[in-house]
Amino acid sequence: MSIFDDNKDYAYQLPDLKFSSDSSGNGVWGGFKAGDAKNLLLKSLYPMGTMSIAHFGVQLEPLESSSRLNKEKIELFDPSYLNNLLKDPRESIMERHIPLFDESFKLPWLAQSVDLSILDAEIDSIKAGAFNLNQITGNSSGEIQVNFIETRNATILNSAKSIKNIMFNNGDGTLALPKDYLMRITIFCYDRHSYKTKVFEQSHIVALQAASVPLDATSQNGIAIVPLTFIKMFPMLDNM
Incomplete structure (x- = not known):
């Protein structure tokens, strides 16, 4: 994402936000290390799905x-x-x-x-x-x-x-x-x-x-x- 600086005649680039873990499992999601969140939480949570209030x-x-x-x-x-x-x-x-x-x-x-x-x-x-x-x-x-x-x-x-x-x-x-x-x-x-x-x-x-x-x-x-x-x-x- 680029942000324009009024005091300068150019825009500078913000670093990308990363939500994934590296090979060592570093990084967090929902209070877990990213690797643990995937294995202990998301694999059982996502299959539950959600009920639609429109149906x-x-x-x-x-x-x-x-x-x-x-x-x-x-x-x-x-x-x-x-x-x-x-x-x-x-x-x-x-x-x-x-x-x-x-x-x-x-x-x-x-x-x-x-x-x-x-x-x-x-x-x-x-x-x-x-x-x-x-x-x-x-x-x-x-x-x-x-x-x-x-x-x-x-x-x-x-x-x-x-x-x-x-x-x-x-x-x-x-x-x-x-x-x-x-x-x-x-x-x-x-x-x-x-x-x-x-x-x-x-x-x-x-x-x-x-x-x-x-x-x-x-x-x-x-x-x-x-x-x-x-x-x-x-x-x-x-x-x-």
Whole structure:
């Protein structure tokens, strides 16, 4: 690397930095001699690799096969119609089951981000003299928020609206039975070289708690991101 000296009319060359050892094993890396670091640490550390936070998926399925989530149908614009709207203005609407639970719908690829909760313990503190003694009293059932990239025909929003109508019986003032709106959410991490190789997976029994979309006419990106918030319902059923 060359550095220009303002007091002189030429640049001088800095010596190269060397991170390798000589034949005698001199030089250090990570608190080891370079030779020892390679043999004792790096040969076992590097093969472990790293997990990518970008390679994950989210899947949803009704908890009960006989639930209304499985039977309900919604109307959506045909994506091919929207993509060719200027060429062929004839309206095309399709009726289908709620896409969030349809295996042919590529839901895992639309999940933009999610916080994967593994443990959320509840703790009580007891003061004993100058010390605080902590005791684990339970496992909290919190929320899971998944941010989805919205499709052109508003599949995520229309699905959330349909689930809301099921939960509140189309606004008639009554509530549906839990079996009709409970669902299982599965969040998994897969290897960057194989989608089928799921190195970690976590499932919860949940219900949809909130859905919204922040609309903004000044956004430079312009892509709609829909946050769906799910509340964990019955932790004792997660592994069933």
